[in-house]
């Protein structure tokens with residue numbers, strides 16, 4: 001089967017939906033959103049593990065143009081975020097554009113016709129003037145490489161592929177990993193399971209989570225006087241931006257926060273030996289700062305053990321640690337994160353003259369404004385290289401990128417350009433600038449290994465600055481930075 005569109009959007013998460021909404025609002029209706037899952041949501045569909053919730057306040061982690069006065073909590077749970085996304089799909093009439101159960105395997109640029117052909121796993125083709133890649137920075141689960149992993153005879157799954165049909169009640173469960181996913185899962189299942197064995201390699205920095213139920217008067221106020229919700233969002237925005245200073249320019253702010261985190265740990269964990277195990281040794285911010293009020297208390301339960309001796313192997317019946325102790329378990333849950341820096345694209349992309357994106361990105365992924373890539377005309381990426389944040393809502397970055405792409409698409413329509421392709425020297429200069437800025441950040445100097453960096457130690461995931469500087473950079477599509485073909 002072969003279908004023709006003006007635009008193909010790949011991914012039905014926040015990025016793909018935002019792109020679709022803005023295309024429609026500008027009068028572009030001939031597009032399709034290809035999505036591998038059976039419904040919309042992206043990461044918020046995939047990550048349905050117990051306890052899944054946002055770690056940025058929902059009034060900020062939502063579209064600026066679609067405020068929701070009904071968030072039940074400060075930090076909305078996963079189901080509520082999905083409901084919000086469903087609401088947006090209906091309100092902005094996106095339903096007819098989704099094509100679910102469609103896994104994209106490749107996107108290829110045709111130099112003769114100046115069009116892209118996107119191919120899915122069933123071999124169907126979709127041709128379009130432009131492709132907008134919205135497949136997310138954290139969509140490919142990463143499994144560790146542990147000796148004997150495949151021999152384990154019990155149940156296993158990754159946190160992002162949670163098996164709801166597996167009953168945890170009364171079971172002895174191993175969780176590997178102590179990142180953002182694990183710290184939400186542990187307190188959510190600790191009570192239900194017989195035993196929980198948490199295999200920790202690096203203790204994370206954890207701050208108190210300023211979460212609470214929204215009060216009914218607050219919801220009523222936001223509904224009756226929408227500007228009050230805008231004010232609240234503005235307040236949250238600036239509180240988060242202030243944190244960026246700690247990552248990027250003034251690590252002293254983070255040292256202050258380390259004190260708060262240590263007090264948070266001390267208050268919850270009275271046992272000194274356990275507290276020592278849980279005390280981080282790198283500078284806060286080097287890895288993502290985590291928020292939780294119930295993780296540390298869960299670790300003090302009598303049925304929970306934190307094991308930090310290192311894993312020697314996994315065998316048919318459980319996990320053996322380096323000290324030689326065998327830990328028999330019924331199931332192993334891998335909360336081991338995602339391929340972010342090294343496996344940036346989930347599908348093959350071939351640009352001008354057959355240029356392969358993996359080839360172009362041999363030294364590490366790069367793009368101009370995380371959005372356009374030299375050698376790949378009419379390809380736009382959302383949440384592309386160096387657009388991630390350590391301090392605030394990714395939806396701010398998504399909206400900024402969509403604004404930029406829309407400006408580009410409108411310029412193409414007005415000027416009747418067939419293609420736009422960022423000049424290599426523009427991309428190079430931009431990347432030199434941001435990598436100079438990145439070199440000064442805690443992500444490089446904080447003494448940790450994180451998913452922010454690729455295997456060469458290059459940070460290809462995070463944006464080194466305030467979201468307002470990125471918004472300023474993406475406000476206009478500067479045609480002089482592009483080769484255009486009329």
Ligand code: N01
Pocket residue numbers: 053054055056138144145146159176177178179180181182184199200201202288311335336337338449451
């Ligand atoms: O993954 P992670 P995640 N042996 O990469 C450990 C977003 N998110 O899924 O630190 C033993 O953070 C690894 O150890 P170490 C958010 O952006 C958001 O938890 O490398 N352990 C680490 O502890 C987040 O940053 C929310 O030493 C191994 C863990 O596995 C991102 O997703 C919620 C190992 C992986 O932690 C990823 O979070 C959840 C091995 N071989 C996630 N390999 C929100 O609330 C890895 N580990 C919005």
